[in-house]
Amino acid sequence: MQQPSATRYDALSQAFHWITAIAVVIAFILGPEHFGRLMHDGLDPATRSDIVWHESLGLLVMVLTVARLLWVAVRPAAPTFAMAGWMQLTSKVVHGALWVLLLALPATALLALGSEGHPLTLLGGVRVDQMPLIANSGLANLADWGEVHGFLGDAILALAGLHAVAAIYHHVVRKDGVLSSMLPRRG
Numbered sequence: 001m002q003q004p005s006a007t008r009y010d011a012l013s014q015a016f017h018w019i020t021a022i023a024v025v026i027a028f029i030l031g032p033e034h035f036g037r038l039m040h041d042g043l044d045p046a047t048r049s050d051i052v053w054h055e056s057l058g059l060l061v062m063v064l065t066v067a068r069l070l071w072v073a074v075r076p077a078a079p080t081f082a083m084a085g086w087m088q089l090t091s092k093v094v095h096g097a098l099w100v101l102l103l104a105l106p107a108t109a110l111l112a113l114g115s116e117g118h119p120l121t122l123l124g125g126v127r128v129d130q131m132p133l134i135a136n137s138g139l140a141n142l143a144d145w146g147e148v149h150g151f152l153g154d155a156i157l158a159l160a161g162l163h164a165v166a167a168i169y170h171h172v173v174r175k176d177g178v179l180s181s182m183l184p185r186r187g
């Protein structure tokens, strides 16, 4: 077990963090525009590698986030840094919102596909044409889930940007080791 004085996240937490961050950014860049119209025009999403990669990376984020939350429950204590109460609180709120978005993004995507009857198309030719559990549930007509999903996609990128700027501020201005805590030890 790590000592209470740990200044870095454990290697597994770091790996989860950076793989997830890269997958989220690439998924965001590949976010399919005008998806509803394309489907209406009869496009098979399996023929569009951007859509297939978007959905595969998005589901990878979901699997990583669930595994990561299980790890957070049992891992060595995360490092803590002395800082003003408001800063501590802001960091907790931003982390909480990022965790929620990491789960809400794939959830709203599945709700969008399931309720509209569009197929889920993944790498390796995996496809799920119908999701009757979602289509027949009360959730299906509760919202335009595709729109909610796109909005949450923009939100996670904005929040992750703010979170990254804060990490860089800690490193450059406060020089307090917050950014290094998520980086592998050098040398």
Ligand code: HEM
Pocket (backbone or CB within 6 Å): 023, 024, 027, 028, 031, 032, 033, 034, 035, 036, 054, 055, 056, 057, 058, 059, 061, 105, 106, 109, 110, 112, 113, 120, 145, 146, 147, 149, 150, 153, 154, 156
């Ligand atoms: C990290 C996770 C994800 C992020 C950041 C993300 C981001 C986005 C963004 C920003 C859009 C809107 C694109 C635009 O209108 O320009 C979008 C659309 C879409 N995404 Fe994702 N997404 C993620 C996960 C997923 C997953 C797991 C799936 C499939 C299971 C998925 C399927 C879709 C679909 C079908 C649309 C089109 C929705 C519509 O317009 O009806 N996404 N995504």
Ligand code: HEM
Pocket (backbone or CB within 6 Å): 009, 013, 017, 020, 021, 022, 024, 025, 072, 078, 091, 095, 098, 099, 102, 156, 160, 163, 164, 165, 167, 168, 178, 179, 180, 181, 182
């Ligand atoms: C989509 C991108 C990102 C997401 C979703 C994300 C999410 C998170 C989450 C959930 C945590 C808590 C980790 C834990 O308890 O194991 C965290 C910590 C951290 N992240 Fe990110 N992150 C992203 C990008 C970045 C970037 C680009 C940087 C640096 C430039 C960064 C720097 C850090 C640092 C230094 C910590 C640990 C310090 C702290 O408590 O804030 N993250 N991040």
